[in-house]
Amino acid sequence: MTGSWGRRIVGLAALGGFVLLFAPIVVIVAFSFNEPAGRYNLVWQRFTMENWLHPFEREELTAAVLFSLRIAGAASLVAGVLGTLVALALVRHRFRGGALVDLLLVLPLTTPEIVMGSSLALLFLDLGVDRGPLTILLAHSMFCLSFVALTVKARLRGIDWTLEDAAMDLGAPPWRTFRTVTFPMVVPGVVAAMLLSFSLSMDDVIITFFVSGDGDANFPKYVYGSFQRELAPQVHVLSTALLVLSLGLLALSVVWQRRRATLSPGRV
Amino acid sequence: MSTRVGGRRLTPYLLVGPGVAWLGVFFLVPLWNLFVMSLSTKRSRYDFDPAFRWDWSNYGDVFGAYGTQLGRSFLFAGVATLACLVIGYPMAYWVVVHGGRFRAALVGLVIVPFFTSFLLRTISWTVLLADESVIVRALRATGVLAVLRTVGWIDGDRLLDTPVAVVGGLTYNFLPFMVLPLYVSLERIDLRLLDACGDLYASGWSAFRRVVLPLSLPGVFAGSLLTFIPATGDFVNAYFLGGTSSRMIGNVVQDRFLVQLDQPGAAAISFLLMAVITVAVLVYARVLGTEELTS
Amino acid sequence: MTLHTSRRRFLGGLAAVAAGGVFAPSLLTACGNDAVGGRRLRVATWPIYIDVEPEGEATLDLFEKATGIPVDWNEDINDNLEYFAKIQPTLSAGKTIRADIITPTYWLVPRLADLGWLEPLPIDAIPNAKNLLPGLQRPTWDPEGRWSLPWQTGTTGIAYNRKATGGKEIRSMDDLFHPDLAGKVGFLTEMRDTLGLLMLADGKNPETASVADAERAIERLRKAKSDGQIRKFTGNDYQDELTKGSFAACVAWSGDIAQLALENPDLAYVVPDEGGMKWADAMVIPKGTTDLDAVAKFMDFVYDPTNAARITASVQYISPVQGVREALRAAGGDGAALADSTALFPDAATEKRLYTFRSLSEDEESRLSEAFSKLTGS
Numbered sequence: 001m002t003g004s005w006g007r008r009i010v011g012l013a014a015l016g017g018f019v020l021l022f023a024p025i026v027v028i029v030a031f032s033f034n035e036p037a038g039r040y041n042l043v044w045q046r047f048t049m050e051n052w053l054h055p056f057e058r059e060e061l062t063a064a065v066l067f068s069l070r071i072a073g074a075a076s077l078v079a080g081v082l083g084t085l086v087a088l089a090l091v092r093h094r095f096r097g098g099a100l101v102d103l104l105l106v107l108p109l110t111t112p113e114i115v116m117g118s119s120l121a122l123l124f125l126d127l128g129v130d131r132g133p134l135t136i137l138l139a140h141s142m143f144c145l146s147f148v149a150l151t152v153k154a155r156l157r158g159i160d161w162t163l164e165d166a167a168m169d170l171g172a173p174p175w176r177t178f179r180t181v182t183f184p185m186v187v188p189g190v191v192a193a194m195l196l197s198f199s200l201s202m203d204d205v206i207i208t209f210f211v212s213g214d215g216d217a218n219f220p221k222y223v224y225g226s227f228q229r230e231l232a233p234q235v236h237v238l239s240t241a242l243l244v245l246s247l248g249l250l251a252l253s254v255v256w257q258r259r260r261a262t263l264s265p266g267r268v
Numbered sequence: 269m270s271t272r273v274g275g276r277r278l279t280p281y282l283l284v285g286p287g288v289a290w291l292g293v294f295f296l297v298p299l300w301n302l303f304v305m306s307l308s309t310k311r312s313r314y315d316f317d318p319a320f321r322w323d324w325s326n327y328g329d330v331f332g333a334y335g336t337q338l339g340r341s342f343l344f345a346g347v348a349t350l351a352c353l354v355i356g357y358p359m360a361y362w363v364v365v366h367g368g369r370f371r372a373a374l375v376g377l378v379i380v381p382f383f384t385s386f387l388l389r390t391i392s393w394t395v396l397l398a399d400e401s402v403i404v405r406a407l408r409a410t411g412v413l414a415v416l417r418t419v420g421w422i423d424g425d426r427l428l429d430t431p432v433a434v435v436g437g438l439t440y441n442f443l444p445f446m447v448l449p450l451y452v453s454l455e456r457i458d459l460r461l462l463d464a465c466g467d468l469y470a471s472g473w474s475a476f477r478r479v480v481l482p483l484s485l486p487g488v489f490a491g492s493l494l495t496f497i498p499a500t501g502d503f504v505n506a507y508f509l510g511g512t513s514s515r516m517i518g519n520v521v522q523d524r525f526l527v528q529l530d531q532p533g534a535a536a537i538s539f540l541l542m543a544v545i546t547v548a549v550l551v552y553a554r555v556l557g558t559e560e561l562t563s
Numbered sequence: 564m565t566l567h568t569s570r571r572r573f574l575g576g577l578a579a580v581a582a583g584g585v586f587a588p589s590l591l592t593a594c595g596n597d598a599v600g601g602r603r604l605r606v607a608t609w610p611i612y613i614d615v616e617p618e619g620e621a622t623l624d625l626f627e628k629a630t631g632i633p634v635d636w637n638e639d640i641n642d643n644l645e646y647f648a649k650i651q652p653t654l655s656a657g658k659t660i661r662a663d664i665i666t667p668t669y670w671l672v673p674r675l676a677d678l679g680w681l682e683p684l685p686i687d688a689i690p691n692a693k694n695l696l697p698g699l700q701r702p703t704w705d706p707e708g709r710w711s712l713p714w715q716t717g718t719t720g721i722a723y724n725r726k727a728t729g730g731k732e733i734r735s736m737d738d739l740f741h742p743d744l745a746g747k748v749g750f751l752t753e754m755r756d757t758l759g760l761l762m763l764a765d766g767k768n769p770e771t772a773s774v775a776d777a778e779r780a781i782e783r784l785r786k787a788k789s790d791g792q793i794r795k796f797t798g799n800d801y802q803d804e805l806t807k808g809s810f811a812a813c814v815a816w817s818g819d820i821a822q823l824a825l826e827n828p829d830l831a832y833v834v835p836d837e838g839g840m841k842w843a844d845a846m847v848i849p850k851g852t853t854d855l856d857a858v859a860k861f862m863d864f865v866y867d868p869t870n871a872a873r874i875t876a877s878v879q880y881i882s883p884v885q886g887v888r889e890a891l892r893a894a895g896g897d898g899a900a901l902a903d904s905t906a907l908f909p910d911a912a913t914e915k916r917l918y919t920f921r922s923l924s925e926d927e928e929s930r931l932s933e934a935f936s937k938l939t940g941s
Contacts, residue, residue, distance in 0.1 A: 006473065014362035017355045017447075020440060021381055024392035028384055031395070038826060040803045042395055082287040089283035101284050104291055110493065110549045111295075112501025114518045115538040118525050119298035122305055122535065125652050142294035145287055203386045205504055206518070209526065214607075214639060214649040215661050220387040224504075228641040228799040229610030231391065239384050246383040250376070313929040314678065316655045333937060399809060423791035424746035428809070511795055512788045515940070523940035527645045528932070 025243070032236035039230035051233040055241065058234045064222035065238050068202050071133065071218060075140035076148075076197035082141075083148025084190050088182075090149075091156040108146040116143065117210030124211065131213040139211045140204060144197035151196060155189030191253060199246065299542075306535035318532050326536035334520050334537060341517040342544075344431065345499035348438035352446035352495045353488065355439070360450035360487075361480075364457075371455075378447045386441060390508050393437055397428045397509070404428075429511030437505035442498060446491035453487025454480070497545055517541055602632050604857045607639040607646075607662035609844065610799060611822070612715065614877030622873055626864050632857050642752065642798050643668050644932075650849070654680045659851035663858050666714045669704045669843045670755060670920060676710045682848040683709050688859035691866035694885045699843065703922060711845035712862055713883035715818070715874075718909070718917055719756040719840035722801075722815030725829045727808040735836045736764035739812055740783075745792050749804055749813030750784065752796045754935045755920040756840055757784070757814055763838040769918045774927050781934050788938065796939040805830065818880035821906055832906070834916060841917035843883065872898065881907055 031041055035048040056062045086105070090098060108116065120139050124131050163185070167177040205220040212218070217225060223235055306326055308318035331338070363374045381389060396403055404427050407413050416422045422430040457480060503518030510516075517537060525534035613636065614621045623634045639662075640646045646667065650660045667675065675681050686692055692712060705711045723733045727747060733739070739748045750757045759769040761780035787793050794810060802819055804810040806827060820832035848858055864870055868886030875882045876891065876898045891902040901907055909917065923931065 006476075010358045010362050011366070013355070013358035017359040017443070018377065020355065021378065021443060023396060024389040024440070025381060025384055027392040027395050028388055031392075038803075038806050038823070040806070042391075042398075042803065043807065078290075082290055085283045086287035089280040093280035093283075095277075095280040098280075101288060104288060104296075108291070108295055110497055110545065111299075112497055112518070112541060112545065114501040114503065114521045115302070115542050116295070116298070118521055118534055118538050119302035120294065121525065122531060123294075123298040123301050125531075126301060128656055130653065130658070138294055142290060145290055149287060199382050203382065205387050206502070209522070214646075214653075215637065220385055223385065223387050223391070225641065226610075226638075227391070229638065229802075231803075235388060239388050243380075243384045247380065250383075312925060313932070314674070314925060316651060398807070426746070429794050512793050513791075519940065523936060526648055527642065527940065528936055529648045529651060 028236050029240050029243075032233060032240045034233055034236075036231075036233060039232075041231045041233040041236060051237045055234055055237045058232050060217075061219075061222060061226075061232065061234055061238065064217045064219045065242075067133070067216065068219040071136055071140060072198045072201035074137050075144050075201045076194040078137070078141035079144030079148045079197045080190055080194040083145045083193065084152050084186065086145075086149040087152035087156055088186070090153055092161070105146045105149050108143050109150075113143075113204075113206040117207040120207065121210035131211055132216055135211045135213075136208055136216065136218065139207050140201040143204075143207065144200055147200060148190075148193040148197055151193040152186070152189045155192070156186065159185050195250070195253065202242075302535045303539060305531055306539045308532045308535075310530070310532060313529075316529070323532075326532050327540060330533050330536045331540065334517065337515055337517045337520050338537075338540065340431075340514070341500045341541075344435050344438060344514075344516060345496050345502075347435050348442065348499050349446075349492050349496045351435070351439040352443050353492065356443055356446035356450055356491065357488075360447050360454050363451060364454040375448070375451055378444045378451075381444060387504060390437055390441065390504055393433070393440065394428060394508060397433055397436070399426045399428060428509065429514075431510065431514040433509040434506050434514045434516070437509045438499045438502060441502075441505065442495040445494040445498070449490035449494060450484065450487040453484045453490075457483045493549060497549075500545065501541065602854060602857055603635055604632050604664070604854070604861055605635045605637065605662045606664045606666075606861075607637045607660075608664075608666040608714070609640045610638040612638070612666070612844075612878055614873055616877075622865070622870055625870070626861060629864065630857075630860050632860065634861070637662070640666065643671050647671065647674075650680075654678070654850060657851075659853075660849050662849060663852045663854060664846050664861065665849055666844045666846050668753075668755075669702065669711075669713075669845055670922065672704050672711045672845055672847055673922065675847060676705075680850045681710050682850055682852055682855065684712065684848065684862070685855045685859045688856065689863045689866065691863045694866050694868060694871075696883050696885050699883050702843070703919070705845070711847045712866070713843040714846045714865075715878060715880035716841065716843040716883050717880040718817045718834055719751075719760060719814060719842060720817065720832055720834040721760075721812055722805055722820045722830060722832045723812035724805055724808050724810065724827075725831065727811035732831070733812050733833060736760050739814075740787055740792060744811050745790075746794050747809070747811035748787075748793050749801050749810040750793060750796050750939070751801065751814045752798055752939045754932060756816075756842070758931070758935065759840040759918065759920050760814060760835060763835065763840075763918065766837070769840065769920045771921060774930060777931050778934065781931075781938060785938055816880075817906055818878050821879035821904075834913060838916045838918055841919050869894075875907060876901055879907065881909070 031044070032051055033047050033049070034041055034044055035046050035050060037043065037045050086101065089095070090101060116139070120135070120142075121131065124135050129135060164177060164181050167181045168174070172180070202218075203220065204218070205224060208218050208221050209224075212221060219238075223231070226232070226235075304320055305318065307323050308320045309323045309326075310318045359378070363371055367374050395401065398404065404413075407427070408425065413422065413425060413427070416432060417425075421432050424430075427433050427436075500516075501518050501521075503516060503522050506514055506516045506519050521534050521537050521541075524530045524537065613623065618624075623636060627633050639649075646665075650665075653660050672681075684692075686708075689712070695712065699713055699716065701708050721733050721736070721739065725732075728744065731738075731743070738744070755769075758777050758780045761783060762769050762772050762776050765776065765779060765783075767776040784793075795804065797804060797813075799819075801810060801813050801815060802823060805813055805815070805820075806823060815832060817832055820830055824830045824832070846862060848855070852858060865874065866884055868884055868890040871882050871884035872887045872890035872894060875887050876894075879901075888902050888908055891898040905913060
């Protein structure tokens, strides 16, 4: 592969891969400026700013996006807390059953969503719990928990834990040690994992399909359902806006982490 | 790693307790429940409370009725995984070797699609693959469609609503899950090894084959699983991009469960799918250890 | 089973309570779309099934002005079976769904009534119910007229896009099986529409046909599917496929095409020579609805010919309300032209060629639905 031909081929292939990844995104952004002829915003007609000037015209769509944001926020919070605790235990302690916990964390990742969705729907039906916002939140926090625990675990492995021991040895009580030493070291990894959870939850169709009641729709479920009658350009507008927003947040968090890293006592 | 013992023996259990309970209640219990349902029977179409009676016949029934879709799901997911590997490997490799200080940013690019809706990205492919789209016209003009037709992958003169479009959609949607683990495994390889190899071997290809590829195998395996598993259970791609002969097992479960109200049937299919995948995963896990799946 | 159930109940209940205690209050109040105080009428229906313009003067606005009751109009129904599956757990458990009026297709009405999931119509409070067309009074699916009032009725026939058929006009179901249209044909996942038309093409009357006749129709469809004749089975979204030209011809509902043809003159709708299907989507009241007064007021309002005519002019289906034709004429303008449309007011000759799918016993229903869903859903 060091040969120049090999290099060129690999370069071209990689470029092709990136183009592939972004092709539909280009379509989404472009079609947010389209003025569709019928009910479906799927055929390019002409450029317009109309959709961007009236991004919230479809009330149900806006409600679905807000619903998604709320669920994603709550789910990543639940998963963030529970997952981090699990990760801390696995990295900082050796205990009987640790390997089993590891396995339990991996299982949801190796289970097709359709299986988790149908099994959860069945659980809620059997328990007589009405499917609704709460069941969606429970389901999302479940699959996010695994992601958080595993991501945070991987990040914690790279941390220099002797600092914590040092603090303890210097007589700091456990809670204080946690607050002043452990917590700041752990935070960047947790934040990254929660961001991941947030986007996983925002994007989930399959599980949500099974655990939502009649009438609740998160963003993807709304798009799926409304596709029976229309695909409004506002769907493209809000998607594009969310993309820009999350890229902005991502950039901010990178900057913030860089700054933390330079200030952190762990990286002297 | 230092481990504190003594009075804090309980601490790890307190830490993992809530998370494990959460997964137990919302993952393991439902699975058990699903298994029970798969052995239950509905007395009639409008019996909404299937009775548990160790009824293994559901498995035979659904396998008979939906074996085709099950096989098709594994085939589609397998081809998509292979395609992801072929497309994703050069991407990961190139980023590691030539990314320089932009490495992190380039890997970030791979995740960007996650920030737009999976569903809307899939729907956008219906635009890109529409019968008269630029892409399809080009493929038609260059004879690619004719080749696909000869091979028997498509029937008509189009891509949308064919198995090819579904496999393409799966490949697209799960590509990042292949690239990321590949990147992680390639990044760990000391690239100076390559230089050393360059001196010893005449061809870069053989250096790649003998040194880089074996070292990146864990990434290949992890990526394959993370691509293959969600792809087998997906119904969105087949729904939007597929036609009458490209429905997957996910579509069947959705239809049985959410439209036909045949929970026992849907449960049996889910379990069958789960069982096949679990066996495959356990075999992989034996080879690799679970760490590699998740790093 | 009881052992499992109790254990599940305990575990799941615990978790739900724990999680609910922390998150439910804010989440539920923020997300629930139950009105906070005040009366609201909640209608769950099919997409694009009422007029929305001009703003402030559309039917729902006028209803609110007249009665003070705002309406939540939810386009939640995309497929009868899917909607049935959605509301089943709630209604089975004896709880109320989030709708006061729903509009399933006629054949689902007796099923819902038999299951005890409907409230009888407060017919005394709906004086305008007398305007129901004579042909729709006491139909086979609601012989005492106890449960339902039709919302709209219509026909199922064939829609085609002349651009995609190469200018060819479609006349009969057999045209859909012609090799020229290979891979450009669509069928509906709504079983009675698709099978009804196929049985008619086979010379069978869907009002009396046997299950074997229906199975022959399924067989014909299966063969066409494996030959690559059929591009897709769809629900309402066939409209997109047809407009784009992905479908050259497909089984379709009359009013949809009338609406679409206004913007796209290449689209046409035809009741096949051998006969078409006739159906009704009916307003019924789910069990447990408390505000029957609001329900009655709404039904009465839309059974007033002037209001019904306004809806007809927008949705372009066949109104079940007597006097709509006259109301359209009286309104003048574009509406007056509609009064002469044979699509909205089928003449006697067309009427004779329209059939309704006969009611199926539970066994027949299971057998056919199973076979049909295996074909279309997989």
